[in-house]
Amino acid sequence: MLSAGFGSRLKPITNRIPKCLVEINNRPMLEHWLIKLEEVGCEKVLINTHYLHSQVNEYLLNRKKSSMVIKVKYEKKLLGTAGTLIENYKFFKNSRILMMHADNMTNFDISSLIDFDKKRKDKCLLSMLTFKTNNPSSCGIVVTDKNMILREFYEKPEKPPNNVANGAIYIFQYNFIIKLIKDIPLARDFSLDVIPHFLGKIKTFYTDKEFIDIGTPESLELARYTFKINNN
Numbered sequence: 001m002l003s004a005g006f007g008s009r010l011k012p013i014t015n016r017i018p019k020c021l022v023e024i025n026n027r028p029m030l031e032h033w034l035i036k037l038e039e040v041g042c043e044k045v046l047i048n049t050h051y052l053h054s055q056v057n058e059y060l061l062n063r064k065k066s067s068m069v070i071k072v073k074y075e076k077k078l079l080g081t082a083g084t085l086i087e088n089y090k091f092f093k094n095s096r097i098l099m100m101h102a103d104n105m106t107n108f109d110i111s112s113l114i115d116f117d118k119k120r121k122d123k124c125l126l127s128m129l130t131f132k133t134n135n136p137s138s139c140g141i142v143v144t145d146k147n148m149i150l151r152e153f154y155e156k157p158e159k160p161p162n163n164v165a166n167g168a169i170y171i172f173q174y175n176f177i178i179k180l181i182k183d184i185p186l187a188r189d190f191s192l193d194v195i196p197h198f199l200g201k202i203k204t205f206y207t208d209k210e211f212i213d214i215g216t217p218e219s220l221e222l223a224r225y226t227f228k229i230n231n232n
Contacts, residue, residue, distance in 0.1 A: 001030070001034075001037075001045055001046070001047045001048075001100055001101075001102050002048060002084065002099075002101045002102060003018070003020040003030055003047050003048060003049055003056065003082055003102040004020075004048045004050035004075055004078055004084075005019055005049050005050075005051065005103065005104070005117040006015050006050075006051045007019030007022070007051070008071045009215050009216050010022065010214070010215070010216065010217060010220065011188070011224050012052075013217060013220070016049050016052075017210060018049075018052040018053070018055055018056055019051075019102075019103050019214070020102040020103060021055060021056065021059060022058065022184055022214065022215075022220065024091065024220075024223050024224050025106055025224070025227055025228060027131055028059065028061065029103060029104075029105060029148030029214060030056070030059070030102045031063070032105065033100060033102055034063075034070070036110055037068060037110075038040055038066050038067075038225070040069075040095070040110055040111050042068055042098070042213055043067075043069065044066065044067070044068065044070070044071065044091075045068060045070050045071070046071045046073055046085045046088055046091050046092075047070065047071070047072050047073070047102075048072075048074075048075055048079070048088075048092075049072055049075065050074070050075045050076075050097075051075050052139065053072075053074050054215055055112075056072065057072060059081065059226065062122045063086055064213060064225070065087070068154060071091065072220050073088060076108075078185075080188040080189050080190075080228075081101075081160075081188075081189055081190040081191070082180070082184075082188055082190045082193055082194050082219070083187065083188045085099065085177060085180070085190070086177065086180060086181055086185070086187065089174075089177045089178070089181065092174050092177060093174055094174050095105060095173075095174050096120065096156075096170055096171065096173055096174075097170075097171065097173070097174075097177070098114070098169070098170070098171050098173075099169070099171075099177075099190075100168065100169045100170075101168050101169075103156055103213065103214045103215070104167070104168065104211065104212065104213055104214065105210075105211075105212045105214060105223045105226065106167075106207075106209055106210055106212070107133075107169035107209050107210050107229060108129070108131075108167075108207045108209040108210075109209075110169065112205070112207070113127060113129055113156070113171060113205050114171065115201075116159055116205045117171040117203075118203075119159065120203050122149070122203060123201070123216055124149060124202055124203040124218075125172060125176050125179070125201045125202070126151065126170050126171060126172035126176055126201070126203070126230075127170065127171045127172070127203050127204070128142075128166060128167070128169070128170050128202050128203070128204050128205070129164060129166075129167035129168075129169040129170075129206075129207060129208070130142055130164050130166060130167055130204045130205065130206045131164070131165055131167050131206065131207050131208075131209070131211040132163050132165070132208070133163050133164075133165040133211075134163070136157070136160035136163045136165060137156060137157060137160055138156055138213075138215070139156065139165035139166065139213070140153060140154070140155045140156070140163065140165060140166035140168075140191050140195070141153070141154045141155075141160045141162060141163070141164065141165055141166075142164050142166055142204060143161055143162065143164075144164075144178070144204050145219050148203060148204045148205070148206070149200060149202065149203055149204070150195070150198075150200070150201075150202040150203075150204055151181075151200060152199065153166070153191075153195050153196055153199065155191050155192055164181060164206070166191065166195070167207070167211055168190075168191070170190075170206060173193070176227060180194065190214070208226070210226055212226065215226060
């Protein structure tokens with residue numbers, strides 16, 4: 001789980017707290033995702049940290065334990081969303097991997113994506129969650145064919161071709177990381193370096209559930225309002 005960012009756009013909220021520990025419904029965003037992973041039977045999770053990492057460590061140490069193993073990987077220098085995956089490839093050996101960002105909020109049931117990926121029979125190498133956004137110029141926009149296979153990808157385009165966005169939740173097998181290391185070993189950013197390299201090899205799964213990127217104070221307030229309403 002990617003949790004190392006500075007949360008620069010969320011300042012001043014993130015001046016004293018890491019973005020992943022910002023609360024929605026009195027619960028850190030990180031915790032929302034950990035609960036979701038426990039609910040689908042995830043055996044182990046790797047959380048990368050950097051900014052105010054000691055706060056994340058303290059939170060996890062005091063968290064109620066479960067059967068899910070949590071490993072924290074501190075990055076003295078940020079490796080990037082793809083770099084973290086490559087650096088920790090041994091942790092994921094022979095596993096089926098669910099990759100996500102801790103700074104998104106959704107009421108999407110990730111078991112649906114897991115079931116979708118299990119039934120995938122084409123030659124695609126990974127599954128990607130997509131959703132409709134009200135602000136496509138701030139997202140990674142996807143264009144798919146009739147079989148929902150990714151054919152074009154535009155990261156934060158000035159003139160978006162549509163409003164269907166990458167949810168940055170992916171499922172793939174361990175051998176995909178090995179292929180990544182072989183094909184683009186210096187990859188740092190998953191959206192910029194990896195996705196364009198695998199056009200035609202990514203199967204998309206669209207959700208109409210709420211999905212909010214907590215990037216600004218405004219989106220944080222929207223998420224707090226949206227998910228409070230949904231939980232009532």
